[in-house]
Amino acid sequence: MVQEYQSPVRVYKHPFELIMAAYVRRFPKSPLIPVFVDSEIVNETQSKDGSTVVTERRCMIDIEAPRLLKRIAGVDYLYFLQKNTLNHRDRTLHIEVRNETFSNRVIVYESCNYTVHPENEDWTCFEQTASLDIKSFFGFENSAEKIAMKQYASSIKKGKEMIEYYLRELEDEGVTYIPHWTPPVAPAAPRSIARPIPESSAQTGPDSTDADADAGADAEIVPGSPDDKLDADYIRRYLGDLTPLQESCLIRLRQWLQETHKGKIPKDQHVLRFLRARDFNMDKAREFLCQSLTWRKQHQVDFLLDTWERPQLLQDYYTGGWHHHDREGRPLYILRLGQMDTKGLVRALGEEGLLRQVLSINEEGLRRCEENTRVFGRPISCWTCLVDLEGLNMRHLWRPGVKALLRIIEVVEANYPETLGRLLILRAPRVSPLIDENTRKKFLVYAGNDYKDPGGLVDYIDNEIIPDFLRGDCMCDIPEGGVVPKSLYRTAEELESEENRLLTDSIYKCASIFKGAPYEMLIEITEASSVITWDFDVCKGDVHFNIYHSKRVPQPPKKDTLGAHGITSPGAVNAQMIDRNWVLGQDYSMVEKALICKEGESGSHVTRWPGCYILQWRFHSSPACSASSLPRVDDVLASLQVSSHKCKIMYYTEGSMTSLQSSHSGFSQLSAATTSSSQSHASSTVSR
Structure with a gap:
């Protein structure tokens, strides 16, 4: 298996020429890297004008491996070709490294680039990638892989220290500026190449002042556009200390999103949470993240804080709210669960209202984490929750309320992983022995009033912000709750009609596509030059997408529509508009070229005639499934029942628009990014 690693972009706030002067001082060997025993130049060439120099070296490495492994391999040193x-003209250095030793068993490839910073020509960027493919290594493949990873992590750290060391050495020698390369006035005669840059060619630049240095130190790269890269300082400042493998996973997943996700990509902190939740397994984290992104898009969660207004009932009876922060700078959320009438809230609001309340709390928590990261100058990615259980009774164990709570927890776990840093449970019944040891590391449970003892609440929250209801001195602006009046309860019919609304009653509508039973959507156009736009993703299998026009109004299918051979088709419930007796080219016509889509498609169509337009999605069988001979009837009918012959789509109608310019969909698209998710969606819009 090929292991790939990628370091973040390291930014040196020094010109490229000065970095090169520091870089060449590491050869033929450097005391800063003891494992780099020696190197020799085996070939060196340059272009006619001297702008490009190609140097090939053979490097000797004393790898830190167990003595037994070295004896079995029969080597003391490894040799690499660099x-x-x-x-000089483009101010770039490209480095390629391949292993010479054991090249038939292990393939090691490393690529490094020194380039000028795209926004500041006096800064230099360094980026490093590596791949390792161990085919066989005397039965020690796992050990060799761990050793290689350790060496890679060490080289990243040592490489930065080495450049900074030689920069200081140059500065001590008075070399703080080296002019840019300029082409010779006349063709230069053949000459030997000077390896190190002589001190005589360096000079102290008049513009290199302390003020400039301070200004450069204060500047930083703020990622966010699809073309930017992650800087190592940015990672430490906003994301925390990550291992090289973790940094590599974050960068690779981020790049994948940039390539496949049409629209605004998630923030790095958001991506990192999903990686941590799956122990930095790239495939699992990518699937987990894409499912959540589809869910967020489907329910417009990104706009929840701006669009959703809390009902007055929640403002009066929901006993929870944000309250300062804990000792580590994490936002602190307090929930007085024992004072909350959970049964009354569920009966009055329904599960939908409580779920939206919890989602808004989580969205607000993410925003507060970002704010505290800027305020405290260190990464803060999660919050602390304090739950007061005083007053807890059997009323809180009402079955519908427990069911609603479990569903809410399920939604939160699926879309807000690694956001709860610590849970403090106060005045709890004596149930802590039932909590396993791993859970107790994050959940701190205190019974009675022992939270005031040493080692209790004050270890996590400053004394001055302990709420007044916990006998503290800080006023806590959280409703006291109380019993919700029964006059505010909704009827059972009202609650049932709203159940699961967050999963179904959104801007999207769902439909299934079966093999042999297409899904069709009718759009009636009264004026020519109207615009139809569509957007859909496919999560499983391939689909045919077509657009047809008909002057005749399709008749809805009868409920007793039968499939072939008189047996009800599983797709008969689909809204099929095209009558099976219609003839293509006579009764209806195709207005868009048929597309076979594996991931999805977005587009628009300007109508030429009024009438009925039909958007059609059909299940597409892969070539591998086709056969030269006709299958048996029983096999065809049986195949219709299996999940591999089924697709699911969701479509959305955006509303009328006035021009083609405005017909482009304004909501975010996932396109190929959602091929790993559990849903797919389609949208169609009409404008006149």
């Missing part, structure tokens, strides 16, 4: 291409 090829450096220095372009």
